[in-house]
Amino acid sequence: MYDPTRLAALVAVAEAGSITRAAERLGYTPPALSQQLAKLEREAGAALLVRHPRGTRLTGAGELLLVRARRVLDELERARHELARLTGLRGGTLRLGTFPTAGIHLLPPALSAFHRAYPDVELAVADYDPPTGVHAVAAGDIDLALTHTYEPAEPVPLPSSVSLEPVLTEELVLVTSPGHVLSAEASRLPPAELAGQPLISMAPHHPARRGVEAALAAAGATPAVLVETPGYAVVCALVSAGLGVAVVPEMVARTTATPLGVRPLEPGTLRRTISVAHRTDEPAPAADAFRALLRGVFGRAARHG
Structure with missing residues (x-):
């Protein structure tokens, strides 16, 4: 892998036309810069420069590497600026x-x-x-x-x-149409009392909800309407219209635009x-x-x- 410092030396020599002028630009002594260039030639396995009385010119291999070197140095400079802005949260x-x-x-x-x-x-x-x-x-x-x-x-x-960094955990709660008998009380509802209830089944084949749907089925809830896509707004609207009951996250139940009855479940293991x-x-x-x-x-x- 090429050292970016040596690539920069090659670019400087190509632009300045001589090792002496390039050294002045980079803050090196000419011998130190010559050493960097010699190491780059060893890395490349080819002669990159030809010295002549009026300065230095690049060989064919040098010209080829020069094009790539400029691209690499441009990308590194861009990354340096982007990281500087981002580290200070002043951009990006x-x-x-x-x-x-x-x-x-x-x-x-x-x-x-x-x-x-x-x-x-x-x-x-x-x-x-x-x-x-x-x-x-x-x-x-x-x-x-x-x-x-x-x-x-x-x-x-x-x-x-x-x-994954957890932000919050919420229980799933029962939602019903307004005035439904199951939401008439504020106490926790045993899941067994869902037996025989028509259930708006929320994305039963969606991986995230599959375990919840299985728990509701085990409690005896009977799927009445299958909502195949995970859209809680539709589920709550169907529940509000009296087509069945559903189990949704508490945040959804408390912020839905449609009127609902809400009741917590016991023992609070659906989350x-x-x-x-x-x-x-x-x-x-x-x-x-x-x-x-x-x-x-x-x-x-x-x-x-």
Whole structure:
């Protein structure tokens, strides 16, 4: 691998036309610069320079390496500037992925706090249905992704370069049409009382919800309407219209636009954990700052029990 310092020496000699003038430009003595160039020639395995009375010219091999050297040095300089801006959070772009519930109810206060603290960092937000946001982080398409997991559920392996930091855990609650007998009380409802109830089944074939749907089926709930895509707004609208009951995250139940009855379940073992996915194999000051703000805004990590 070529040393960037020696590549810079080759570029300087090509532009200055002599080792003496290039040395003055770089702050070397001519003998020291000659040593750098000799080492570069050994790395290249070819003569790169021809000395003559009026200065120095490049050989064919030198001209070929010069083109590549300029590209390498340009990229390194660009990276240096970008990292300097990002390290100081004075520029760059923070790319975020989110799913609808988090994008509407969790992301805005955190983004607002981040923008006040770091107004020079541009923000880009894109929708990613979990767990696709995790894979987008692993691929480098985005810097962070808000994602979720459900309990009960089979564990899903993470890409080796990605880690999940829990933001909050919420229970899943029963939602009914307004005035429904099951939501008339505030006490926790035993799942067994769902037996025979028409259930708006939420994405029964979606990996994240599969364990929850199995638990509801084991309690005796009877699927009445299957919602094949993970859209809680549709589920709540169907429940509000009296087509059945459903089990949704508490955040969804409390913020839905349609009128609903809400009741907690016992023993509270159906949960959704919202986490932020981030890379662990490279420094990311803006992403780290945003994760810190998430912890500060919500002040509670995922918890069990």
